[in-house]
Amino acid sequence: MRAGRPGGAALFAPEPRRLRAGYPSSAGPAPRRFRARFVPARQGPTPRVLVRGVCDHGGVTDIPRGSVEQQTFYEQVGGEETFRRLVHRFYEGVAGDPDLRAMYPEEDLGPAEERLRLFLIQYWGGPRTYSDERGHPRLRMRHAPFQVDRAAHDAWLRHMRAAVDDLGLAPEHERQLWDYLVYAAASMVNTPG
Numbered sequence: 001m002r003a004g005r006p007g008g009a010a011l012f013a014p015e016p017r018r019l020r021a022g023y024p025s026s027a028g029p030a031p032r033r034f035r036a037r038f039v040p041a042r043q044g045p046t047p048r049v050l051v052r053g054v055c056d057h058g059g060v061t062d063i064p065r066g067s068v069e070q071q072t073f074y075e076q077v078g079g080e081e082t083f084r085r086l087v088h089r090f091y092e093g094v095a096g097d098p099d100l101r102a103m104y105p106e107e108d109l110g111p112a113e114e115r116l117r118l119f120l121i122q123y124w125g126g127p128r129t130y131s132d133e134r135g136h137p138r139l140r141m142r143h144a145p146f147q148v149d150r151a152a153h154d155a156w157l158r159h160m161r162a163a164v165d166d167l168g169l170a171p172e173h174e175r176q177l178w179d180y181l182v183y184a185a186a187s188m189v190n191t192p193g
């Protein structure tokens with residue numbers, strides 16, 4: 001990661017993206033909340049929030065707990081199943097691409113598939129199993145042993161694009177996911193040419 005990219009830290013210290021349920025896409029980008037890195041991982045289900053609403057007669061009323069919830073992007077797009085499908089479809093593409101496949105050291109792509117799935121789940125606000133098992137992502141460092149050049153970058157994104165298309169997400173979700181993947185892939189390039 002080069003210095004000066006404001007969103008860069010998010011790639012290495014993934015934080016859940018939270019959107020309010022029903023947040024209108026026309027109202028601009030979804031609100032993002034950032035936590036200090038020492039805050040322990042959230043445990044248990046997504047917090048339900050107690051909100052204050054304004055009645056049509058102008059008074060303020062409490063909306064009962066649970067009637068409005070904050071959802072992570074992970075939850076909004078369908079949770080684990082969606083990420084399982086995404087990454088499985090991606091690795092089918094890798095398996096059928098001799099040049100890209102040659103970069104993956106293991107004969108069995110299953111463990112690599114699981115690592116990428118767990119990482120993306122964690123990044124988008126799901127369970128933090130990736131870090132529990134692998135520690136801090138440090139993705140650029142973990143890619144250092146591999147020559148990620150322009151061709152590898154393009155192939156990786158091509159297979160990811162096909163996988164994203166297969167999900168059939170709502171346009172706003174698809175855009176958020178794709179924008180992130182494009183940005184993250186660019187930041188993983190470590191070899192000229």
Ligand code: HEM
Nearest residue numbers: 103104112115116119134142146148152153156184185188
């Ligand atoms: C730009 C093209 C990319 C190439 C050619 C590439 C290639 C690779 C290779 C060869 C591995 C080793 C397989 C393994 O042992 O897991 C790997 C691991 C991994 N990659 Fe990528 N990658 C790319 C981009 C990305 C991006 C954009 C992300 C995240 C959004 C990502 C996330 C991961 C993760 C989470 C692992 C496993 C790290 C670990 O825990 O060891 N990669 N990648």
